[in-house]
Amino acid sequence: IKMSHSMGFEAGSSSGGNGYYLSRYTNHINYQFSPKLELDLDLNFVNFGTMNTTQSFALNDDNNNKILPEFSLRYKPSDSMSFEIKMSQGLLMQQKPWYEKW
Numbered sequence: 241i242k243m244s245h246s247m248g249f250e251a252g253s254s255s256g257g258n259g260y261y262l263s264r265y266t267n268h269i270n271y272q273f274s275p276k277l278e279l280d281l282d283l284n285f286v287n288f289g290t291m292n293t294t295q296s297f298a299l300n301d302d303n304n305n306k307i308l309p310e311f312s313l314r315y316k317p318s319d320s321m322s323f324e325i326k327m328s329q330g331l332l333m334q335q336k337p338w339y340e341k342w
Contacts, residue, residue, distance in 0.1 A: 242270040257294030263287045277315050284308040284329070 246266045253259030269281040289303040308329040316322040 244268045251291075253291070253293045257292055259291040259293050261289060261291060261299075276317060278313075280312045280314075282310040284310065 246268065249263045251259065251261040265285045267283045271279045286306045286308060290300045292298045292300060310328040312324055312326040314322065314324045
């Protein structure tokens with residue numbers, strides 16, 4: 241088993257004083273069952289909300305936490321064949337899926 245961690249933070253504000261923040265901690269786990277079968281698991285802990293910077297800095301009352309798991313299971317029985325099962329989450333702050341924006 242292999243394990244690693246990552247962290248990230250982002251924030252932004254418009255000239256109108258509306259802003260947001262988002263922080264993420266991810267625990268990355270990789271487990272190789274055999275040379276042909278491998279599992280990747282990401283456990284994302286996300287904290288996000290909005291803020292107001294019009295006259296002074298103030299966080300709004302919409303702070304949220306979510307745990308967003310993602311995984312993939314890969315099986316490669318031979319060099320010329322492979323199978324993968326994958327589950328992932330979309331972007332957290334995205335209102336519409338990318339394909340509905342066109």
